[in-house]
Amino acid sequence: xxxxxxxxxxxxxxxxxxxxxxxxxxxxxxxxxxxxxxxxxxxxxxxxxxxxxxxxxxxxxxxxxxxxxxxxxxxxxxxxxxxxxxxxxxxxxxxxxxxxxxxxxxxxxxxxxxxxxxxxxxxxxxxxxxxxxxxxxxxxxxxxxxxxxxxxxxxxxxxxxxxxxxxxxxxxxxxxxxxxxxxxxxxxxxxxxxxxxxxxxxxxxxxxxxxxxxxxxxxxxxxxxxxxxxxxxxxxxxxxxxxxxxxxxxxxxxxxxxxxxxxxxxxxxxx
Ligand code: NDP
Numbered sequence: 001x002x003x004x005x006x007x008x009x010x011x012x013x014x015x016x017x018x019x020x021x022x023x024x025x026x027x028x029x030x031x032x033x034x035x036x037x038x039x040x041x042x043x044x045x046x047x048x049x050x051x052x053x054x055x056x057x058x059x060x061x062x063x064x065x066x067x068x069x070x071x072x073x074x075x076x077x078x079x080x081x082x083x084x085x086x087x088x089x090x091x092x093x094x095x096x097x098x099x100x101x102x103x104x105x106x107x108x109x110x111x112x113x114x115x116x117x118x119x120x121x122x123x124x125x126x127x128x129x130x131x132x133x134x135x136x137x138x139x140x141x142x143x144x145x146x147x148x149x150x151x152x153x154x155x156x157x158x159x160x161x162x163x164x165x166x167x168x169x170x171x172x173x174x175x176x177x178x179x180x181x182x183x184x185x186x187x188x189x190x191x192x193x194x195x196x197x198x199x200x201x202x203x204x205x206x207x208x209x210x211x212x213x214x215x216x217x218x219x220x221x222x223x224x225x226x227x228x229x230x231x232x233x234x235x236x237x238x239x240x241x242x243x244x245x246x247x248x249x250x251x252x253x254x255x256x257x258x259x260x261x262x263x264x265x266x267x268x269x270x271x
Pocket of ligand 1: 012013014015016018036039059060061086087088090111144145146147188190192193197
């Protein structure tokens with residue numbers, strides 16, 4: 001067996017979007033992959049599509065019991081976890097802050113922030129017991145931030161709080177576990193062309209042209225481009241990187257001038 005095939009990656013929210021792109025990249029890297037997601041049909045369909053030796057496990061990352069059962073299932077199948085990607089997420093409620101609903105606020109925080117905490121905690125318990133490799137590494141965790149981790153998106157209150165919180169937690173856990181051989185980093189994507197975004201574009205509910213004009217690289221990201229950064233940070237290729245937040249946003253957060261400072265975007269790029 002390929003020596004790398006021994007390694008195991010867990011990806012939450014792995015049945016769709018960035019998570020699915022990341023699952024496929026880990027598999028290409030030679031890792032055995034456990035994709036965790038909410039919907040049983042979606043999990044089974046993706047696990048079948050991936051084939052052996054990979055597995056799909058139903059999990060609600062916001063539930064402590066569900067996370068414990070899912071990580072136990074991964075351990076029973078594979079016996080180790082080398083990389084975790086905390087990707088599961090949901091969008092924020094629409095509408096003005098004054099009309100927003102507190103249950104929806106709590107759910108966004110529960111999935112993103114509590115979920116990232118719970119799965120990291122459960123996986124770290126496994127990693128901390130593992131025998132380190134020759135370089136002292138026991139594993140790595142990559143969390144999903146956002147441009148909302150660092151700059152303001154009007155009315156995206158819970159989402160912004162969760163994504164800023166994930167960056168804070170990334171640094172706290174990175175600092176705690178560095179000498180145990182566990183690295184913890186985050187990627188902070190800009191707008192990504194997932195199936196949901198394509199559908200919103202089709203309905204005219206998303207200003208794709210506006211996003212392209214405001215992005216120095218003049219387009220949204222493809223899910224595979226985010227996956228590439230996740231795999232880098234999660235693998236040993238990033239062996240000296242911990243506590244970092246890597247923007248994968250086409251220059252969105254680097255850019256601070258009026259939009260007119262950017263050269264106009266060719267119309268076909270926005271299409
Ligand atoms: P998708 O909606 O395409 O995929 C998210 C997956 O997570 C879905 O399969 C979803 O299942 C699952 N999920 C939702 N809630 C839970 C839960 N409680 N437990 C387990 N799985 C769950 O999202 P994206 O690929 O767009 O986003 C992935 C991550 O990247 C998120 O954290 C998001 O905030 C972040 N991100 C995305 C950006 C974008 O432009 N797309 C930009 C910046 C960050 P179901 O479909 O059944 O709800």
